[in-house]
Amino acid sequence: MTDPTPAADPGPASGSAPVPAPGPVPGSADADRHWLRLAVDRARLCPPSDTAFSVGAVIVAADGTELARGHSREGDPHFHAEEAALAKLPPGDPRLAGATLYSSLEPCAERRSRPRTCTQLVLDAGIPRVVIAWREPDLFVTGCQGTRLLTGAGVEVVEIPELADRAREPNAHLAV
Template sequence: MTDHDRQWLEAAIALSYQSPPVSFAYAVGAVVVGPDGARLATGYSRETDPYVHAEEAALAKLTGADLSRATIYSSLEPCSTRRSRPRSCTQLILAAGIRRVVFALREPPLLADCHAVELLRTAGVEVVEFPDLADQVRAVNGHLLLPDQSP
């Protein structure tokens, strides 16, 4: 964990506020950062359609790029189960070759049973969690979560 990780994760959380609130999904922001520390792409929930997830939106902007040394910062643990698309965000991250994921809040079991941390680590991906930023993610998702609700 570095100060840069915290800064990029805070940027992802800030992006999540652009997500239109809906009753069936969380508001999430994501930033993909290259090995040199430069931002490669951003995304947020419902950026391009009512069902797009933040990580999906960011990764779609980087089709064909070598992301093997990139880090994806997501305000919420990437989904591991998906009803609205054929592949979960965890599957998209793995397919993109990203080897490092940083997030603030594990997905609460309200909408799905998420196992992204375990799936990513099993695949050899470094997973870093900043639980001290989780309350900020809960706040943007107040339409679904109470501020003190624990996953």
């Protein structure tokens, strides 16, 4: 499967990386489904694991510019999707203050492989809005609290359950 990418500007003649053209502006139901489908499709790139979910994430600026994308185990066997996407941005990137993070699975609130959870990474980054397809089932952690912790900290969390079955597909080997 090819990696779906937004239309890209070839960038300046200096040979710098292409700049993605803005896509739909986050916030409308259609735009949220567009970006969340892209995150869900990223999960298909994850190497399967018997001890972790396959998750995809996309971070989108307030103007519809894709800032970063990531998937579980991208570049590191312990990376979670949100972590992989955030690692591609400079710490304190001011665009994060108006961004939306799209994730195929609720951000983790408990974790053994790293000191900070994805929920904490989102809060530390100052991302005010998170859109998910699927709440974390009680497989590795009982009663994931990511959504509760995010909303309790003032982050808007939107769930689009119509994409949950699609988010489960790359995790079929886990029988969830």
